[in-house]
Amino acid sequence: MTPHTVLRYESGEMEPSGDVLQKIACALDFDVEFFSGDDVDEIHEEAASFRSMAAMTARQRDAALAAGSLAFIFSDWIEREFDLPAPQLELFPEEQPEIAARSLRQFWGLGERPIKNMVHLLEAKGVRVFALTENTRTVDAFSLWRGEQPFVFLNTLKSAERSRFDAAHELAHLVLHHHGGPQGRLAEEQADRFASSFLMPSADVKAVAPRVHTINQVIQLKTRWGVSALAMTYRLHKLGSITDWQYRTFCIRLSELGRDKEPNGMMREQSAIWQKVLTTLWAERKTKSHIADDLHMPVHEIENLLFGLANSQSVTLASFDSGSNLKLVTK
Numbered sequence: 366m367t368p369h370t371v372l373r374y375e376s377g378e379m380e381p382s383g384d385v386l387q388k389i390a391c392a393l394d395f396d397v398e399f400f401s402g403d404d405v406d407e408i409h410e411e412a413a414s415f416r417s418m419a420a421m422t423a424r425q426r427d428a429a430l431a432a433g434s435l436a437f438i439f440s441d442w443i444e445r446e447f448d449l450p451a452p453q454l455e456l457f458p459e460e461q462p463e464i465a466a467r468s469l470r471q472f473w474g475l476g477e478r479p480i481k482n483m484v485h486l487l488e489a490k491g492v493r494v495f496a497l498t499e500n501t502r503t504v505d506a507f508s509l510w511r512g513e514q515p516f517v518f519l520n521t522l523k524s525a526e527r528s529r530f531d532a533a534h535e536l537a538h539l540v541l542h543h544h545g546g547p548q549g550r551l552a553e554e555q556a557d558r559f560a561s562s563f564l565m566p567s568a569d570v571k572a573v574a575p576r577v578h579t580i581n582q583v584i585q586l587k588t589r590w591g592v593s594a595l596a597m598t599y600r601l602h603k604l605g606s607i608t609d610w611q612y613r614t615f616c617i618r619l620s621e622l623g624r625d626k627e628p629n630g631m632m633r634e635q636s637a638i639w640q641k642v643l644t645t646l647w648a649e650r651k652t653k654s655h656i657a658d659d660l661h662m663p664v665h666e667i668e669n670l671l672f673g674l675a676n677s678q679s680v681t682l683a684s685f686d687s688g689s690n691l692k693l694v695t696k
Contacts, residue, residue, distance in 0.1 A: 407430070408434055414552070432518070433516070436518070437516075446646075449638065453473070455540060462556070470566065477569040478569070491514075494636060506535050517539075526587070526627055526631060527593055533563045536559070586601075593627055594629075598615045
């Protein structure tokens with residue numbers, strides 16, 4: 366059929382016939398029942414915070430938002446089956462990012478210690494974290510509030526360290542910009558400052574690394590806080606642990622490696638709450654296929670949203686640090 370006809374279907378101007386609907390379902394690999402079910406809770410562009418709008422096409426943005434809508438469908442199904450952690454976020458719309466990061470750490474009882482796992486921490490504090498499944502590097506991550514429920518979507522194609530920073534960056538948007546406020550570059554700069562301070566508290570960095578002399582020290586230090594070497598370099602310079610000349614030299618050296626070649630890389634963080642959900646369902650002989658059938662969605666859509674954890678029926682429960690204890694109750 367012509368693109369104009371498809372556009373009329375998408376806009377609601379014209380309803381496809383039963384035969385055409387079957388062909389659409391086949392082409393998109395969705396059950397035909399999906400298209401006759403309840404309306405999908407669509408995400409509008411202004412409701413989501415994106416990190417790199419300049420490098421993103423409208424098509425890539427809309428694809429990411431559509432993937433988010435599928436996550437809403439899955440999340441609603443899970444909420445009917447389980448009592449998941451309720452949101453425990455403090456909002457700091459008027460605070461400077463560094464002060465807000467320190468205040469949130471205090472509110473969560475994290476002190477100054479490094480955060481072992483950002484995804485686990487967010488989930489324990491009631492944030493629903495999903496993988497950003499669209500195959501594009503231009504969409505780093507995005508976040509939004511859906512009513513009183515916060516959501517974060519992370520790009521799993523990036524390095525583990527950059528994904529951790531993205532998680533902290535999106536946390537910043539949730540607590541700093543919930544009621545609007547700065548937009549564009551200013552909002553992104555504030556989120557970066559929050560993330561840097563939240564992941565690498567100034568007191569801890571100054572105590573461990575009051576002075577740094579070589580780039581090898583930077584690479585060793587980055588593993589303590591689970592950040593990229595570039596993020597570590599920026600933080601050390603901000604806190605006066607390296608000079609301006611060292612900062613420029615280290616950045617040049619690290620940029621020569623390329624952003625995809627993180628030195629001394631760490632293991633990628635995965636969801637803990639979806640591990641627990643899948644384990645509980647599997648004990649009841651409910652598989653990912655059962656979920657997909659209930660939602661009239663392809664199995665691979667669910668697998669992608671869950672960081673690939675649904676690829677295995679045998680999953681191991683994750684361990685948590687004292688700041689991110691996670692409880693899951695079956696209804």
